[in-house]
Amino acid sequence: MAPSVIAPPGAQTLLHSVQIQANDPWCPTSVMLAVGQRYFFRATGNWFDWHEEHNVNGAAVPKLKLFLPLIRCKAQGATWFTLIGSIDKDSHSFFPIGDGSRWPNGWVAPASGQLRCFANDVLLMYRNNTSAITLQVWT
Numbered sequence: 001m002a003p004s005v006i007a008p009p010g011a012q013t014l015l016h017s018v019q020i021q022a023n024d025p026w027c028p029t030s031v032m033l034a035v036g037q038r039y040f041f042r043a044t045g046n047w048f049d050w051h052e053e054h055n056v057n058g059a060a061v062p063k064l065k066l067f068l069p070l071i072r073c074k075a076q077g078a079t080w081f082t083l084i085g086s087i088d089k090d091s092h093s094f095f096p097i098g099d100g101s102r103w104p105n106g107w108v109a110p111a112s113g114q115l116r117c118f119a120n121d122v123l124l125m126y127r128n129n130t131s132a133i134t135l136q137v138w139t
Helices: 062-070 123-128
Strands: 014-021 027-033 038-044 046-049 052-055 057-059 080-087 090-096 113-119 132-138
Touching: 014 027, 014 113, 027 132, 046 080, 046 132, 052 080
Parallel strands: none
Antiparallel strands: 014 132, 027 113, 038 132, 046 052, 052 057, 057 080, 080 090, 080 113
């Protein structure tokens, strides 16, 4: 399904639409976030961890419970293969994006820097990830 060109509620301008590869632990975007600016997200599609399909919201994976302490983003709402955002590769800035609906009033950048995204996984396990999702960033 093609991403919508209709702005999320509260958003006005599409800044960027980008494919986020499941096997890229720091997928760059051209979006330079500005501290205090409100951003809206919309993400669609599915990606694969080995042969297991996940949507952008991710999911609990019972067979990986033992490895949960190694997952990169441990923020509330971040599960296996949740779409995660970061500012300039700073692990303290990780935030779950998912399909964007978790931020109905937008997300306010706590710092300035380049938006990078990834599928939430164990850092050393990106080699078995395939496919890509589409992320739109709006203001």
